[in-house]
Amino acid sequence: MRRAALSALLSHWRRQPLQLFTLLAGLALATALWSAVQAINAEARRSYDAAAGTLGLGAYETLGDPAGRIPLATFAALRRAGWPVAPILEGRLLVAGERLHVLGIEPISAPVENLPAGLGPDSDLTPADLFLPPGLGFAAPETIAALDGAPDLPRLIADPALPPGQLVTDIAVADRMLEAGGDLDRLLLLPGAPEGTPGEIAPALRRTAPQDQGDLSRLTDSFHLNLTAFGLLSFAVGLFIVHGTIGLAFEQRRPIFRTLRALGLPLGTLLSLLLAELLLLALLAGALGIALGYLIAGALLPDVAATLRGLYGASLPGTLAFDPVWALSGLGIALAGALVAAAHGLDKIRRMPLLASAQPRAWTTVSARALRRQAAAGAALLLAGVAAPLLADGLLAGFALLGGLLLGAALLLPLLLSAALSLGAARARRAAAQWFWADTRQQLPGLSLALMALLLALATNIGVSTMVSSFRLTFTGWLDQRLVSQLYVTAPSESEAARLRDWLKGRADFLPIWKVDLPLHDAPGELYGISDNPVYRSHWPLIDAAPDAWDQFFANEGVLVNEQLARRNGFAPGDPVTLGPGWVLPLAGTYSDYGNPNGQALVSLPLMLQHHPEVPRLRHGLLTDDIPGLTAALHDDFGLPRANLINNETLKATSLQIFDRTFTVTAALNVLTLSVAGFAILTALLTLSTMRLPQLAPLWALGMTRRRLARLEILRSLALAALTFTVALPVGLALAWCLLAVVNVEAFGWRLPMFLFPRQWLLLFGLALLAALIAAFLPVRRLARTEPSHFLKVFADER
């Protein structure tokens, strides 16, 4: 009996392969997006843990010579004295018109975590490839493309995890390219190194603390929370699909259920059979989803890695490790999702009277009261979301606001649509038009879940792209302003720097860019000293300042700090800022400093030199109208290596490149969510179309052609998409505001102005219509091809 019942239940899927596909695809897609995000987060967390303290080369204490490079013999002497040190040689080069940051590491002694992924366990590279000329170089794919055809380069291997413009290579290759003559820039102090400085073995060397990684997991938390939110959203959208399909499958099988029950199958058995079937399908879809998620995560990870490195300096491998725990959690969420989606249907079967009519009907009807109840819940969610940031601080409150806004709006959508359709119906005069509006309203309950999904996707899309575009616009403008110098030069040593300053007299104004790294209010920070030059007053915008901020600043009576530091500590102009033991200055003003995870403070140059006379004085910004002339003179007359010069155009281009890569992941997730929503509409329409024959048959009988009916169906789909977009637009803009003014401030410490991009909306509107059109196409084609005999059957079969 049980076997017969099960085969009767399963036969449904044989007859409805499309439905089976929809169910599996929906659940698989939802699981895929959710688990892709989880995989990325897990990978990141794993590498933070594994790296604890060894994040990037910057995580090591280093030995360096303030006066310049370190001779190879000094390095050898240290090693022979038992100091575990690994050499680093780096520099900038102009190759094929591209600025290249050459980072020479010594693969034999460098910490394994910092070696390019290309040297990983699966590499088929040989020692000869690595150590014999031409050697190997690792760089981002776009960097390799830009270097195409340049002579004297090592064999290039793409490594998407590397920042653009960087070439990581063996120190022998770097030595050749940079003509360093064996000299080194710094020595990493590896675990087990003695305390203090080497003393008489290498008296010139100074010990430098690890480059402030700060609390990396705290910094990156916000980024991962962002990703998780996206994953959850996608999963929710996917569940809408599954809910729709399972509901339909249950509804269509009502006759089977009734027959089975009438034949004596106990209710409990029926329910457990259905549950078993559901679990089977969920496992299948879950496995598919995990495979798909793994692929998605693998494809996105290099960009995530680049983002994390660009924003926070956290290093992440560009490849994904497979983790069974992650896979199990993916299966778990697929199962849970399927159960949640099926709970309603199972409950209905439990309560179905044994002799109830087996006639299929629209599987869900929503009374006006239910609609109002849902809308009330939506309004409550909206309010709760708005209240969250008022009641609590932190990123979670920001996300609560986002969640409340999105879900609240989604729940309100059916009521809003219903009202809009009533309005349309009230204005309609002709019978066909009146039927059109009324019928659309009648279909609303079946479609509302899909439309809610669409609303979520559209609003997220608008919100996120407005945020990204606003950020980019602000960032570009800010770069234009902030890069006050036309040329940036770094002298190879202190003596060369002094000679450079002499040489520049009468040729160009220069701005010292001298900084020390130090903790600022218990967090990693950096302190710059700047000279009194009018360009600062005109080019360094202050977002919050005392009235005479610059005067106070250059009178050595104030400090300027970046927005991050000010927000983190709640500074307002006039507040005391501690810059070191016993050194406190009042805050003169705050400036924007996008993309910097650390706190930063500026003081006037005399103050800097008074408190930190040891500050390295190598970097300078030059003010000139003749960039090529001065560049040539610096190189030819002064003898500065080209590697030590960079102009602000190149700097700007590099910054924007990093910025754009940062948001590749966001864009990809955006597109994926929208596709899932499109899929949700398709399934909903397919579901409805199979049940609509009885409603369309009378119209056909009254003389409306199948073509006309089909056209109206398409029109309905478009109208609903358009209406949903109308609601999504304000929701999306509110979302963007939240992201810019609440989430960004909490996550990164800076607030951005919001700009509107109507052209983007238009594009998205077109996309929404296109999605609706594509989704409507299949059911409509089916309708247009329905045999007249089928329409007739409706009347014949009517009871």
Added chain:
Amino acid sequence: MNARCLALLAALAAGPACAQGYAGLGTRAEGFAIPSPDTRLSFPDDHGPHPEYRIEWWYLTANLTDAAGTDYGIQWTLFRSALAPFEAEGWASPQIWLGNAGLSTPTEHYAAERLARGGTGLAGATAQPFEAWIDDWRMASTAMTGDQLDALSLTANGDGFAYDLALTANGPLVPQGIDGYSVKSREGQASHYYSQPFYDITGTLSLPSGPVEVTGQGWLDREYSSQPLSETQDGWDWISLHLDSGAKLMGFRLRDRESAAFTSATWIAPDGTPTPYRDGALTMTPATDAEPPTGWQIDLPAQDLSVQLDAINPKSWMPLTFPYWEGPVRVTGSHQGRGYLEMTGYPAPE
């Protein structure tokens, strides 16, 4: 394959993957010098490096005892491996150096390794004055007269151990094989190989429990080649024995996947006179089921030798990037004594 592994493979002549270990070791020798039976050893020059050969080592083992009679063993090895047959100054050098150090007590075993590029001064060797070093590990001549290798100082350290020893030779340098030309397979692979097996040693071992004063006997092997193994050979078992009679025995067995193992031996009389034996004269048979076998039956009928070797610490596995077993052994049977056993090409013990 990480870069360490890459480097190590380089250090022991490139193979396609780390996992393959000792199989196919050094079967290619493009551009490198090939050992020749006509070449004669020349000292002190040959104490220094031979960059034109692919691989080379300075390999010292010692059987030591403390005042209470507890057995210890130490190993100090410097490998040189060339990616190309020349030396150059600075980072352009194609030479890679690998240091291995081990210390065995009856219950504990310590191992450490160092890696460095040639041309940089981090590691290397010089013939006169003799010195071989990598980082702060050092083997240097302290000889005032005679051969550079007649007296040495030796230091190394690693996690949990260090040693500082003084070595004095009381016998001559001994060429292995025929005048220092040591054949390694039936296809004719060979190396240049000589030893100083006559060291008396005093010094200090530093252990977690504190310093230990020790005395004992040491054996230095110098060997260089470009293709020491044939393609089907995948590991070796090597012994150096100090017999109580004052005689010494060097023997090795190269295991072959396709045919019988290739063996070779040199009997060294107490006055240093070597008697080399060709393939088959020496038999080495595992006497335990352990893998790698830490007990052996050794027979050299030509010298009426039939002895049993037992590891002083069977857990003398060197768990380094390129792992192998190496530790002191006790000799019993027709002869008594102590010695060292090295076994390569075995899977790591559980």
